[in-house]
Amino acid sequence: xINVVLLGAGNVAVHLFRAFSAAKNVQVKQVYNRSEKGLAAxxxxxxxxxxxxxxxxxxxxxxxxxxDAIAETAASLRQKEGLVAxxxxxxxxxxxKDLPRSGVFYPLQTFxxxxxxxxxxxxxxxxxxxxxxxxxxxxxxNAVSGNLYEVSSEQRKKLHVSAVFVCNFxxxxxxxxxxxxxxxxxxxxxxxxxxxxxxxxxxxxxPREVQTGPAVRGDKGTIHTHLELLSSAxxxxxxxxxxxxxxxxxxKKL
Amino acid sequence: xINVVLLGAGNVAVHLFRAFSAAKNVQVKQVYNRSEKGLAAxxxxxxxxxxxxxxxxxxxxxxxxxxDAIAETAASLRQKEGLVAxxxxxxxxxxxKDLPRSGVFYPLQTFxxxxxxxxxxxxxxxxxxxxxxxxxxxxxxNAVSGNLYEVSSEQRKKLHVSAVFVCNFxxxxxxxxxxxxxxxxxxxxxxxxxxxxxxxxxxxxxPREVQTGPAVRGDKGTIHTHLELLSSAxxxxxxxxxxxxxxxxxxKKL
Numbered sequence: 001x002i003n004v005v006l007l008g009a010g011n012v013a014v015h016l017f018r019a020f021s022a023a024k025n026v027q028v029k030q031v032y033n034r035s036e037k038g039l040a041a042x043x044x045x046x047x048x049x050x051x052x053x054x055x056x057x058x059x060x061x062x063x064x065x066x067x068d069a070i071a072e073t074a075a076s077l078r079q080k081e082g083l084v085a086x087x088x089x090x091x092x093x094x095x096x097k098d099l100p101r102s103g104v105f106y107p108l109q110t111f112x113x114x115x116x117x118x119x120x121x122x123x124x125x126x127x128x129x130x131x132x133x134x135x136x137x138x139x140x141x142n143a144v145s146g147n148l149y150e151v152s153s154e155q156r157k158k159l160h161v162s163a164v165f166v167c168n169f170x171x172x173x174x175x176x177x178x179x180x181x182x183x184x185x186x187x188x189x190x191x192x193x194x195x196x197x198x199x200x201x202x203x204x205x206x207p208r209e210v211q212t213g214p215a216v217r218g219d220k221g222t223i224h225t226h227l228e229l230l231s232s233a234x235x236x237x238x239x240x241x242x243x244x245x246x247x248x249x250x251x252k253k254l
Numbered sequence: 255x256i257n258v259v260l261l262g263a264g265n266v267a268v269h270l271f272r273a274f275s276a277a278k279n280v281q282v283k284q285v286y287n288r289s290e291k292g293l294a295a296x297x298x299x300x301x302x303x304x305x306x307x308x309x310x311x312x313x314x315x316x317x318x319x320x321x322d323a324i325a326e327t328a329a330s331l332r333q334k335e336g337l338v339a340x341x342x343x344x345x346x347x348x349x350x351k352d353l354p355r356s357g358v359f360y361p362l363q364t365f366x367x368x369x370x371x372x373x374x375x376x377x378x379x380x381x382x383x384x385x386x387x388x389x390x391x392x393x394x395x396n397a398v399s400g401n402l403y404e405v406s407s408e409q410r411k412k413l414h415v416s417a418v419f420v421c422n423f424x425x426x427x428x429x430x431x432x433x434x435x436x437x438x439x440x441x442x443x444x445x446x447x448x449x450x451x452x453x454x455x456x457x458x459x460x461p462r463e464v465q466t467g468p469a470v471r472g473d474k475g476t477i478h479t480h481l482e483l484l485s486s487a488x489x490x491x492x493x494x495x496x497x498x499x500x501x502x503x504x505x506k507k508l
Binding site: 110174190201230 | 321363364366369371376379401408409411413414415416417418422423424426427428429430432434435437438439440442444445446447451452454455460461475484491493496498500503
């Protein structure tokens with residue numbers, strides 16, 4: 001049994017709590033959050049506290065906190081014997097350098113509180129200062145998911161940038177698609193099979209090999225028509241920049 | 255039984271042939287393509303021709319052709335009694351205006367020859383000059399998919415632009431993610447659960463409501479770090495433009 005204390009009450013903390021609760025050999029003993037208010041989601045499910053001095057002993061302290069709160073909160077845990085690991089994609093393990101036992105437990109997924117998730121295939125990116133602690137994090141991740149990776153702080157930072165491209169930026173392109181549908185009295189659901197298939201394709205093939213559309217075809221006429229159809233200056237800019245980027249990437253010139 | 259002649263031998267023609275072949279009440283009688291070479295994929299499966307004068311009679315002629323070949327090929331079909339419909343997202347029904355019976359049969363999906371597809375949920379965007387012909391196209395689409403929409407030429411043009419955003423541009427963001435993984439000795443598969451979930455989320459919620467990441471959080475520190483980490487000038491430009499677009503869209507200011 002691995003005893004865990006969760007620090008934080010945001011989307012990642014809520015989902016890790018759900019995942020750990022469903023796992024056989026993990027027990028979440030306590031949730032800490034700086035504000036009482038954030039703890040409401042956990043009330044009645046396990047002991048909670050908003051006082052860092054009241055933290056109980058645990059094998060692992062998971063810091064599921066805002067990036068800028070990690071180092072400061074970690075400083076309060078110097079006296080703890082347990083392993084302290086944060087869940088951030090962007091923060092180096094060095095933020096925990098004053099602790100005897102430190103690590104990173106980064107689940108590479110997009111978390112919204114009200115969206116259920118299948119935890120079994122979430123990639124956990126693990127890092128630890130001591131090899132024995134890496135084993136602890138592996139056991140903890142294995143209790144939830146079969147998808148583990150050893151990722152250094154340097155690699156993780158880059159991975160985090162790439163996640164912004166394939167998740168946050170992609171979602172904004174979906175939002176633009178939805179906007180165009182709404183403006184033209186079309187239901188957004190009309191685009192959903194295309195969205196699903198575009199994502200599914202790159203689980204079978206490299207995105208480089210399955211690029212389609214007017215940019216990679218060098219179809220000047222369609223590109224010109226599309227730019228005329230776009231009424232938003234920002235969407236026009238995005239269209240032009242991404243069209244140019246696709247052509248550079250695939251060695252085409254208009 | 256609806257008798258169909260397919261004109262074209264590209265990705266859309268190949269997939270429509272597969273879909274029609276699996277349907278009970280559709281028979282593809284012939285495939286035409288300007289060049290013999292393109293017809294190789296169909297050889298032995300049904301009669302083919304590269305001579306427009308040899309087209310057999312059919313209920314529907316489907317023009318699955320390059321946009322710039324549609325009007326010209328349609329002109330050769332003026333003497334035919336059957337309905338002539340093209341499959342393009344970008345071309346108006348007016349391109350077929352000299353024909354007595356014309357329509358549009360636009361499957362909104364991304365087609366690659368070597369990628370199998372589930373045709374049952376592909377949205378078919380239908381338009382016809384005569385109401386009776388719209389019924390023919392509805393029957394034809396219904397034989398393949400349960401997902402039918404009446405979409406005017408004006409709407410379809412806009413839909414086609416939005417498809418470029420949610421498919422072609424999204425795929426390029428995947429390609430950037432893959433590139434960053436490769437450069438940092440990480441397998442691209444590490445990003446795939448995130449890609450799948452990002453696409454799945456917008457089948458349950460509006461993309462506007464599930465936007466995550468540093469841009470919508472107004473997290474200046476992470477944005478600054480990410481821009482420093484990106485080595486490609488083009489990826490930096492994309493990062494900046496999309497970050498700005500997300501902030502404008504969600505009414506945030508850095």
